[in-house]
Amino acid sequence: MSAEETAAFLDTVQEEILALGEDLLHKADEESALGLERLRGERDRTVNQIKMFSNLVREGSWVDARIDTPQPDRKPVPKPDVRRMLQPLGAVAVFGASNFPLAFSVAGGDTASAFAARNPVIVKAHPAHPGTSELVGDAIARAVEKRSLPSGTFSMLHGMKPEVSIGLVTNPNVKAVAFTGSQRAGRALYNVAAQRPEPIPVFSEMGSVNPVFLLPSVLANHAEAVAEGVYRSVTLGVGQFCTCPGLMFAVEGEGLQKFEDHLAKQTEQGIPGTMLNAAVAKGFGSEFDKAASVPGVRVTIALRESDPQKTEGRPGVLTTEAQTWIKHQELHEEIFGPATVVVRCGSQAELLECASALEGTLTATLHGTPEEIESSRELLSVLNRKAGRLIANGYPTGVEVGFAMQHGGPYPASTDPRFTSVGAAAIYRFARPLCFQNFPDPALPAELQNANPLRIWRMIDGRLTKDAVPQ
Amino acid sequence: MSAEETAAFLDTVQEEILALGEDLLHKADEESALGLERLRGERDRTVNQIKMFSNLVREGSWVDARIDTPQPDRKPVPKPDVRRMLQPLGAVAVFGASNFPLAFSVAGGDTASAFAARNPVIVKAHPAHPGTSELVGDAIARAVEKRSLPSGTFSMLHGMKPEVSIGLVTNPNVKAVAFTGSQRAGRALYNVAAQRPEPIPVFSEMGSVNPVFLLPSVLANHAEAVAEGVYRSVTLGVGQFCTCPGLMFAVEGEGLQKFEDHLAKQTEQGIPGTMLNAAVAKGFGSEFDKAASVPGVRVTIALRESDPQKTEGRPGVLTTEAQTWIKHQELHEEIFGPATVVVRCGSQAELLECASALEGTLTATLHGTPEEIESSRELLSVLNRKAGRLIANGYPTGVEVGFAMQHGGPYPASTDPRFTSVGAAAIYRFARPLCFQNFPDPALPAELQNANPLRIWRMIDGRLTKDAVPQ
Numbered sequence: 001m002s003a004e005e006t007a008a009f010l011d012t013v014q015e016e017i018l019a020l021g022e023d024l025l026h027k028a029d030e031e032s033a034l035g036l037e038r039l040r041g042e043r044d045r046t047v048n049q050i051k052m053f054s055n056l057v058r059e060g061s062w063v064d065a066r067i068d069t070p071q072p073d074r075k076p077v078p079k080p081d082v083r084r085m086l087q088p089l090g091a092v093a094v095f096g097a098s099n100f101p102l103a104f105s106v107a108g109g110d111t112a113s114a115f116a117a118r119n120p121v122i123v124k125a126h127p128a129h130p131g132t133s134e135l136v137g138d139a140i141a142r143a144v145e146k147r148s149l150p151s152g153t154f155s156m157l158h159g160m161k162p163e164v165s166i167g168l169v170t171n172p173n174v175k176a177v178a179f180t181g182s183q184r185a186g187r188a189l190y191n192v193a194a195q196r197p198e199p200i201p202v203f204s205e206m207g208s209v210n211p212v213f214l215l216p217s218v219l220a221n222h223a224e225a226v227a228e229g230v231y232r233s234v235t236l237g238v239g240q241f242c243t244c245p246g247l248m249f250a251v252e253g254e255g256l257q258k259f260e261d262h263l264a265k266q267t268e269q270g271i272p273g274t275m276l277n278a279a280v281a282k283g284f285g286s287e288f289d290k291a292a293s294v295p296g297v298r299v300t301i302a303l304r305e306s307d308p309q310k311t312e313g314r315p316g317v318l319t320t321e322a323q324t325w326i327k328h329q330e331l332h333e334e335i336f337g338p339a340t341v342v343v344r345c346g347s348q349a350e351l352l353e354c355a356s357a358l359e360g361t362l363t364a365t366l367h368g369t370p371e372e373i374e375s376s377r378e379l380l381s382v383l384n385r386k387a388g389r390l391i392a393n394g395y396p397t398g399v400e401v402g403f404a405m406q407h408g409g410p411y412p413a414s415t416d417p418r419f420t421s422v423g424a425a426a427i428y429r430f431a432r433p434l435c436f437q438n439f440p441d442p443a444l445p446a447e448l449q450n451a452n453p454l455r456i457w458r459m460i461d462g463r464l465t466k467d468a469v470p471q
Numbered sequence: 472m473s474a475e476e477t478a479a480f481l482d483t484v485q486e487e488i489l490a491l492g493e494d495l496l497h498k499a500d501e502e503s504a505l506g507l508e509r510l511r512g513e514r515d516r517t518v519n520q521i522k523m524f525s526n527l528v529r530e531g532s533w534v535d536a537r538i539d540t541p542q543p544d545r546k547p548v549p550k551p552d553v554r555r556m557l558q559p560l561g562a563v564a565v566f567g568a569s570n571f572p573l574a575f576s577v578a579g580g581d582t583a584s585a586f587a588a589r590n591p592v593i594v595k596a597h598p599a600h601p602g603t604s605e606l607v608g609d610a611i612a613r614a615v616e617k618r619s620l621p622s623g624t625f626s627m628l629h630g631m632k633p634e635v636s637i638g639l640v641t642n643p644n645v646k647a648v649a650f651t652g653s654q655r656a657g658r659a660l661y662n663v664a665a666q667r668p669e670p671i672p673v674f675s676e677m678g679s680v681n682p683v684f685l686l687p688s689v690l691a692n693h694a695e696a697v698a699e700g701v702y703r704s705v706t707l708g709v710g711q712f713c714t715c716p717g718l719m720f721a722v723e724g725e726g727l728q729k730f731e732d733h734l735a736k737q738t739e740q741g742i743p744g745t746m747l748n749a750a751v752a753k754g755f756g757s758e759f760d761k762a763a764s765v766p767g768v769r770v771t772i773a774l775r776e777s778d779p780q781k782t783e784g785r786p787g788v789l790t791t792e793a794q795t796w797i798k799h800q801e802l803h804e805e806i807f808g809p810a811t812v813v814v815r816c817g818s819q820a821e822l823l824e825c826a827s828a829l830e831g832t833l834t835a836t837l838h839g840t841p842e843e844i845e846s847s848r849e850l851l852s853v854l855n856r857k858a859g860r861l862i863a864n865g866y867p868t869g870v871e872v873g874f875a876m877q878h879g880g881p882y883p884a885s886t887d888p889r890f891t892s893v894g895a896a897a898i899y900r901f902a903r904p905l906c907f908q909n910f911p912d913p914a915l916p917a918e919l920q921n922a923n924p925l926r927i928w929r930m931i932d933g934r935l936t937k938d939a940v941p942q
Contacts, residue, residue, distance in 0.1 A: 041547075061935075066875035066896075076512070080865060082875040087855060089889070194665035198831075198882040201889070360669075370911035380914070384558060389906035392914070394551060403933045404537035404553040406906035411669040418560070418672070418903040424933070425537075425904070432889040433896070435860035435877035440841035443851070443863070457935055462874050462895070464532075464928055464935060 001118050001149075002446070003060050003454065009147045010054035010115060014047045016139035016146075017107055024135050028101045031129040033274040038237065039102065046102045049109050049401055053116035056424050061457035062086070064433070065447045067469055069461055081438050083448040086431035088118040090175030093168045095189070096126035096133060097180035098276050099240045104421075105129065106136040106156065109401075110178035110203075113426040115153075119175075123156040124168055128277050130158055162188075169193050169202075176430055177202040180242070180421065183334075183412050190415045203429050204415040205408060207242040207334050208362035210396045211249060213351070213379065215368030219255025226367055227262035230340065231270075231315075233395035238273035238313050239338030240280065243363055243396040246334055248342040249322075249354050260342060263317055264300040270315035272306035275337065281311035284337030288316055291331055291341065296324040313337040322350045326357050355382040360410025360417065363389045363396035386410060388417060472589050472620075473917070474531050474925065480618045481525035481586060485518045487610035487617075488578055495606050499572045502600040504745040509708065510573065517573045520580050520872055524587035527895050532928040533557070535904070536918045538940055540932055552909050554919040557902035559589040561646025564639045566660070567597035567604060568651035569747050570711045575892075576600065577607040577627065580872075581649035581674075584897040586624075590646075594627040595639055599748050601629055633659075640664050640673075647901055648673040651713070651892065654805075654883050661886045674900050675886040676879060678713040678805050679833035681867045682720060684822070684850065686839030690726025697838055698733035701811065702741075702786075704866035709744035709784050710809030711751065714834055714867040717805055719813045720793075720825050731813060734788055735771040741786035743777035746808065752782035755808030759787055762802055762812065767795040784808045793821045797828050826853040831881025831888065834860045834867035857881060859888060 001009075017024070025039045032039075056062050063085040071079035092114035096105035103109065106123050114121045125133035137156040144153045157164055169177055169192045177193055177200065179186050186204030193202045218226055233245050250256045275281040292299045298319045306312035315338040318331075322345040325331050331341055345351040358364075364387040366373050366380075373380075373392055383390060388409030399407050405423030408414040414421070419429045436444055446453050450469040457464055472480075488495070496510045503510075527533050534556040542550035563585035567576035574580065577594050585592045596604035608627040615624045628635055640648055640663045648664055648671065650657050657675030664673045689697055704716050721727045746752040763770045769790045777783035786809040789802075793816040796802050802812055816822040829835075835858040837844050837851075844851075844863055854861055859880030870878050876894030879885040885892070890900045907915055917924050921940040928935055 059933075068871070068873040068875040077869060080871055082871055082873055084875045084877050090856070190670065191665070194662070194670070199661065199665070199886060201887070370914070373911055374914040384905060385561070388904070389908060390910065391908040392910045394909050398548060400539070400551055400553055400908075402539040402553055403930055404539040404555045404906065406555050406904040415670060416672070420904065433859070433877040433891065434855060435875065437860060437862040437871075438865050439861065439863045440844055443841070443845040459874055462530075 003057050005147070006116065006118055007054045007058040009143060009149060010050050010057065010112065012143040012146050013107060013115070013140055014050040014054070016143045017043070017047055017136060020135055020139055024132065027135055028129060028132040031132055032101045032276055034101070034237065042100060042102045045401065046107060049103065050107065050112045052401060052424060053112045053427065056427065057116050059456070060447065060454045062424070062427060063447050063456070065456060065458040067448065067458055067460045069469060070438070082435060083439070083444065084433045084435040085445060085447050086117070087434040089430045089432050091120045091122060091173050092430055093174045093177045094121055094123045095165070095177070095179040095181065096123060098126050098128040098280065099237070101126070101129040101132045102136070104180045106133045107140055109422055109426055110180070114178070114430045116427050117430040119430050120153050122168060122174065124165055125156055125158050127158070127160050133158070165189065166192055170196055172198065175200055178421065178429065179204040182206065186415065201429070202415055203419055203421060205242065205421045206412055206414060207336065208409065208413045209246040209332065209334050209358070210243055210361055210363045210365070211247040211358060212245045212365040212367065213355070214248060214250035214256070214259065215366060215372045215376065216251065216255065217369045217372055218367040219250060219253065219259055223255050223258035224262045227259045227266065229395055231263060231266040233397045234340045235270060235273070235315050235338040236397050238275050240276060240336065241397050243399060245365065245396055246340050248340060249345060249351055251348060251351055252344045252346065256344060260319060263342070267300050267315050267317045268303050270302035270338070272302060272304060272312035272314040273338065274310045275313045278311045280336065281313055284313045284335065284339070287333070287335040288337065288339050291318055291335060294320070294324065294328045294330055296320055297331070315339065317342060319344065322346060322354050325354065332359060352378055352382065355379055355386070358386050360413045361387050362407065362409045362413045363387055363391055365391040365394065365396055367393055388413065474528050476618070477587065477589055478525045478529040480614060480620060481521050481528065481583065483614040483617050484578060484586070484611055485521040487614045488514070488518055488607060491606055491610055495603065498606055499600060499603040502603055503572045503747055505572070505708065513571060513573045516872065517578060520574065521578065521583045523872060523895060524583045524898065527898065528587050530927070531918065531925045533895075533898060534918050534927070536927060536929040538919065538929060538931045540940060541909070553906060554910070554915065555904045555906040556916060556918050557588070558905040560901045560903050562591045562593060562644050563901055564645045564648045565592055565594045566636070566648070566650040566652065567594060569597050569599040569751065570708070572597070572600040572603045573607070575651045577604045578611055580893055580897055581651070585649070585901045588898050588901040590901050591624050593639060593645065595636055596627055596629050598629070598631050604629070636660065637663055641667055643669065646671055649892065649900065650675040653677065657886065672900070673886055674890055674892060676713065676892045677883055677885060678807065679880065679884045680717040680803065680805055680829070681714055681832055681834045681836070682718040682826075682829060683716045683836040683838065684826070685719060685721035685727070685730065686837060686843045686847065687722065687726065688840045688843055689838040690721060690724065690730055694726050694729035695733045698730050698737065700866055702734055702737040704868045705811045706741060706744070706786050706809040707868050709746050711747060711807065712868050714870060716836065716867055717811050719811060720816060720822055722819060722822055723815045723817065727815060731790060734813070738771050738786050738788045739774050741773035741809070743773060743775060743783035743785040744809065745781045746784045749782045751807065752784055755784045755806065755810070758804070758806040759808065759810050762789055762806060765791070765795065765799045765801055767791055768802070786810065788813060790815065793817060793825050796825065803830060823849055823853065826850055826857070829857050831884045832858050833878065833880045833884045834858055834862055836862040836865065836867055838864055859884065
């Protein structure tokens, strides 16, 4: 498949998804309760992601073409002509996520990036939205047919039993796995793949605690505004984002008290929201209760009770002291839903101690003046090692899809922090370099031919250029 | 550590290795029997590899800096400022290889690339050359001291027991492992790392069968010259290279007979060579005998007996038919030493059948006219999926250290074919992206600051440039 054919296929996929129109949004809302507005935004994001990869592939330089020119007269041995570029890895198994029935599901970023790298894809549909999955799967299948591609380019499986997933991951033709979901399931797939006769990479993106550090000036001057921002981010989408900020750290004092009071007020007035399904709502309840029952933890919860008929999640805040948090592993784990834990530190040193006790996380956020952030070198140096993305004066929810995004962090945030599951760089999960030595020019892929017919960026003898190879 | 400090450290490491002078070469020869000439070449390669990484780090663009500029007015939500670059992964455990006591050992490509990516390194010295390892380890330790780096930047362990290796790989501070050696040991380390609470990447480069395909024109016109070339490559360094060409495939006929006769003549006149140590010589003997005892395999071996006192390896060639080869897994496995297996195919279709039956391999080689190679589309499409490097009219031994080299192939050649253990790209094994969102400019690493003070290539909004960020 040429770059142009690949790009044209991706274009057709996104056209077919758009052609599903409102039917897709209504089906997704019926199955996820996420609401039409959110789902319209998610559909646009899904389509835009596919367009981004189509543009990336059409531009072509992503293949990291490298050419080392020969020196036939070199002593003691001639220097060969060596060229390399990225090639498809092979069939990719994609596991849809429940919390993004479009953007991280059948035609989400995993599928789009695997296609962009010219791999066939087999999707394991998430059982929480089988109808949405069928609609999108049919749209992809129509695109495969319209572009006259082999029917094996795309397939989809349904199934609740672990055997379906294990069978997919252990199939010898599958060469990589992408998963978004719980730590338990993500690690299980990783373990299965690592035990294959031929081990394969598993990119499990398993959610995260996303700590937020509130520095003194913010507590002194903007405690209420930040409390409102935090509350909005924690409860966005009923807290069902892997970037939901689940931990707050600050040094105790008047400012922190003001922040806590305001966050408590917001929380008490909070409205329970319908969660993705009964299992998610039940999981949220039990994770919240487990953390709330740790001695030394104070609980603030929305005054309005949740409606069990609607599988609602009720916003809640837990507050505790640094040493209690450090001692209790239950408080380090993600509570998947609209809740956060505020950790009061006795001093800056204790705040650093907390940062050091964090496990790997997708994001870490600092609120403070530019000068405060710049001078937080010790804290930043700890967080550098813990997170995939550092945010200043913002909130971790809302993952921008771009060239520079990194969505993936040290374990247990993901199984391989060297790769991202969001943004253009996600394509690198599904490609491997292939090297050609002393090959005749016409036998080389177009990307590596002397004339550079595709006009892509290439590294020739270590220098980036769009020029032809000097003859 | 800044880029300049890292480069200066690498420069000092190579100066300290050169300062060891002839003592290093004599000690390495004493422990490996590889000979002073070869070891001088290997020492130069080792030093040149370190220089290559020092240049790469000083130039600085390898960090893949990406900047997506903000759009504060975007609807429905503002577009943030997102920047990312590669950061160190953490402490890297490097296992020295027995067959390259310098270039793939204490200060070999793994250590150099891990240092270049600013990681500390812990070397597990290979028990076959402890004295050489001590000399080089001391040289690195002196460089650490001269550049006033923390003493933990480099350390080294000795030990024959598996517990030493397992203890190193399971240490929670170790974040990646690089290994060159046998499939058994490489896979064992991979398994241990995959079972850690926090799994980490293991880059095991485990050797290979390196098939060679002889196309009709070569057999018709150059059978003797290619037989000589093959024999030289098979016996180079007493066959103790992971790129030793261990399998030959060709369609039977007059040309192949001529090739076989000439290869047999060379082999019979061959001189047994001293191998790295008694275990390697014994392993070679038993692997060769196991393959030779398969019914339907004919054996040609050097007439001069090997001297068991000298732990010599005796050049040998095994010849068989395609269907025998396909049926017998013993003939698919690497014979580590000066031996190769010639597989006679009844037709081009049978040759393709053999190619499809290959396991993953570091390299695959074709000998033929440019037209023959260009028109071997089916064969190339099979080999594309099997190998990390495709060679035309050359020999796989002699791995060029450059920007475009790929040394690593589908399993069982290596545990992760997405990465190379030789060449500039080897640095990418030991780095992960870190993203900064809405960070104040002075708090960013120099590589990501608006002004581009290091003058590196960066991707700004998807375009490669050395310009500053437009304000």
